[in-house]
Amino acid sequence: MIMHTMLQVRNLPASATEEKILRLFQQAGAVVSCKLVVNGSASRPERFALVEMATQSEAGTALFRFNGHYLDGRVVFVTKAAVAEDQPRGKSVPLPAIVLAGR
Numbered sequence: 001m002i003m004h005t006m007l008q009v010r011n012l013p014a015s016a017t018e019e020k021i022l023r024l025f026q027q028a029g030a031v032v033s034c035k036l037v038v039n040g041s042a043s044r045p046e047r048f049a050l051v052e053m054a055t056q057s058e059a060g061t062a063l064f065r066f067n068g069h070y071l072d073g074r075v076v077f078v079t080k081a082a083v084a085e086d087q088p089r090g091k092s093v094p095l096p097a098i099v100l101a102g103r
Helices: 018-026 056-066
Strands: 005-010 031-039 046-053 077-080
Touching (some): 018 031, 018 046, 018 056, 056 077
Antiparallel strands (some): 005 077, 031 046
């Protein structure tokens, strides 16, 4: 089984697109997937990306090269993303129900 490594890219500028992030990370190696996520209010949404590299070596290279990198005038932060290893890839798994005391 090939081990993929997921990276999280934070502090993205409003001009960041999946294509722009993909092209940047392809400079470090093969990108398996790239997803831009926008959370929050319309006035100031939080933007981050999840980039999956093909190998741990390429993920390490991308982490070293792009953490602290300027993208459209803004410093971005790259870290290893936490991924649930026991969850099957590509399948949605329901979250467990939370029981609130007194309800």
